[in-house]
Amino acid sequence: MQDFDYLIIGAGPSGLTIAHALLKGGVARDRLLVIEANKEAGGLCRSESVDGAPLDIGGGHFLDIRNKKTLEFLFQFMPEEEWDTYSRIAKIRIHNREIDHPLEGNLWQFSKSDQVDYLESIARTGSVAGEPMPESFETWVRWKLGDRIAEDYMLPYNRKIWSMDLEQLGTYWLYKLPDVSFRDTLRSCLEGRQFGALPAHGTFLYPKQFGYGEVWRRMGAQLGTQLLTTTPVTSIDVENRIVNGAYRADRIISTMPWTLWPSLADVPVEIVDFIGELVSIPIDVDYFPEAVPSAAHWIYEPRDDISYHRILPRHNFCPGSRGYWTETNALRSVAISHFRHHNEFAYPVNTKNKPAAVQAILSWARTKGIIGAGRWGTWEHMNSDVAVAEALDMARKLLGSA
Ligand SMILES: Cc1cc2nc3c(=O)[nH]c(=O)nc-3n(C[C@H](O)[C@H](O)[C@H](O)COP(=O)(O)OP(=O)(O)OC[C@H]3O[C@@H](n4cnc5c(N)ncnc54)[C@H](O)[C@@H]3O)c2cc1C
Structure with a gap:
């Protein structure tokens, strides 16, 4: 049995940020472990090389520039000069034309x-x-x-x-x-011009090379042996905070979906009921090599007879690339494309009962020394800049209370 102060489940943006912030705050390297099911760090923000250029396999990912604390943190791993800045062009296809969003x-x-x-x-x-x-x-x-x-x-x-x-x-x-x-x-x-509040990503950053996954890949690499990849959590002894029968920790920080917990751990029946209230949706990301005759970075598609809901002309934000990718609720997916990546957990859904259910689950977990963090630990539809900002705050609080 190996013993740690902190065991972090999941090496997406939230888990990676908490790990680095705790280490920077003075936690000894051998007192912290991150366990990740995938073969690479990055979670939904990972990229792969497809048809000679990067493709963001969790869907289109752009870094909003408004959160200065997040940018300062991420630039330590991928300096500012490695990112391009874009003024967002987001369109909606409606009545056979494209209107700005x-x-x-x-x-x-x-x-x-x-x-x-x-x-x-x-x-x-x-x-x-x-x-x-x-x-x-x-x-x-x-x-x-x-x-x-x-x-x-x-x-x-x-x-x-x-x-x-x-x-x-x-x-x-x-x-x-x-x-x-x-x-x-x-x-x-x-x-004849736009007024009113602009949505998120009015100005955004995207890496000059490698795709959005690169910054998270580097964060994972810098954790060295403190990150175990290709290691899915398969069991959790809640009372003793032991994961996979091998790793014990004073605190467990979970960024994996709560809906996986009942099959991995002994969760009280009333909490299982609350977990049963949580809904998520899967998204398929499909790549197509053809060019899209549009200057948009992404286009929303409301037509019901078209399966996808968003299309991203890659050549408009990924230098030297061609083609486009689409995002489709996997329940609506049709024929297999040139390349497909299935994201079983893509969006937590804001159902009516969610806030009360999440509050009950997090309160129970806290009594066991387990903390929910990130998109799936709080069931919040947050962007990665927010995931990083919240993770930094969480690490600061943990260090303050240590
Ligand atoms: C289609 C789409 C578009 C998006 N666009 C943007 C955007 O433009 N800009 C932006 O900033 N954000 C965007 N986001 C949001 C962004 O993906 C999230 O904010 C971010 O990934 C949250 O990080 P996280 O670490 O909390 O969760 P995740 O990235 O989901 O990481 C959770 C990690 O836990 C791991 N895990 C799960 N189960 C287990 C297990 N049993 N054992 C071990 N590990 C496990 C997973 O493998 C994963 O690595 C988008 C999301 C989607 C789905």
């Missing part, structure tokens, strides 16, 4: 008569009339954006990406969508 800020790109229809629909919404925010997803979309944007884009797109009854979704997370007011929309139609 977000739709409500860019209606001015439609014909005048379409603009009038969309504006009239937004003018009639509950949010403009000052009605209270509804609690079901579809009603919220109609309340906020109007029936026209709801039916042309938001509802079909969300039905595709989640492939579930939208009534199961909560509304507590929708504050994350860019808030474009009716006034902003009206002004953008009158002046």
Whole structure:
């Protein structure tokens, strides 16, 4: 039996960041271990070489520039000069044309008569009339954006990406969508340019070479023997904090999905019930060698008769590459492409019961010296810059309480 202060499950951005921050904070190398199921570090942010250029196998990954603490941390492993900076070009395919995202800020790109229809629909919404925010997803979309944007884009797109009854979704997370007011929309139609809040990744970084996976691969390599790859967690003795019958730790930090826990550990039945409330969706990433005649970095596709929901023309952000890749909820996937990577755990879903279930699971885990971290340990739909920022905060708290 090997003994550690910290055992971290998962070498995605969260696990890697916590490990490095703890080591930098003074934890001795031989007191920390990271266990990863895959053969390489990086989790959903890994890249592979496909058709002579990098492909991000967890889907399109771009580093938002707003989080300075995250950038400072990541530049230690991959210096700033190894990244290119891009001003985001994200489009929505609608009525056989491409309109900039977000739709409500860019209606001015439609014909005048379409603009009038969309504006009239937004003018009639509950949010403009000052009605209270509804609690079901579809009603919220109609309340906020109007029936026209709801039916042309938001509802079909969300039905595709989640492939579930939208009534199961909560509304507590929708504050994350860019808030474009009716006034902003009206002004953008009158002046022929975008107004209102910009969504995430307005400006983003992408590596000049290697793909998004490179920074995480380097972080993994620098952990040396403190990272065990190709080592899935297969059993956890919760009471004694022993993993795979071989590694004991004072604290376990888990970034693997809670839904795997009941088959690996002795979890009390009431917590198993809460875990049963958690929903995630799988995403297939498919590569195609053809060029896409678009300047966009990515394009959202709401049409139901097309299986994928997002397409990424690789040649627009990956120098020297060709082709494009698509992201499809695996439940909707069709014929196998040139290359496919299946991500069983891609998006945690914001169902109505999620917040209460996560709170109960994390509270129980804490009593056992087990901490949930990252996308799957908190079941939060977070980007990697947020995963890094939260992991740095967690390490700081752990070091403070040691
Ligand atoms: C389609 C898509 C697009 C995205 N786009 C962006 C973007 O543009 N920009 C951005 O910043 N973020 C983006 N993200 C989010 C980003 O992927 C996550 O924020 C990030 O990966 C979270 O890191 P994590 O370490 O918490 O989780 P993960 O990356 O999922 O890492 C969890 C790790 O745990 C390991 N694990 C699981 N089970 C076990 C087990 N039994 N034993 C051992 N190890 C195990 C996994 O193999 C994995 O390595 C996107 C995500 C998706 C799905």
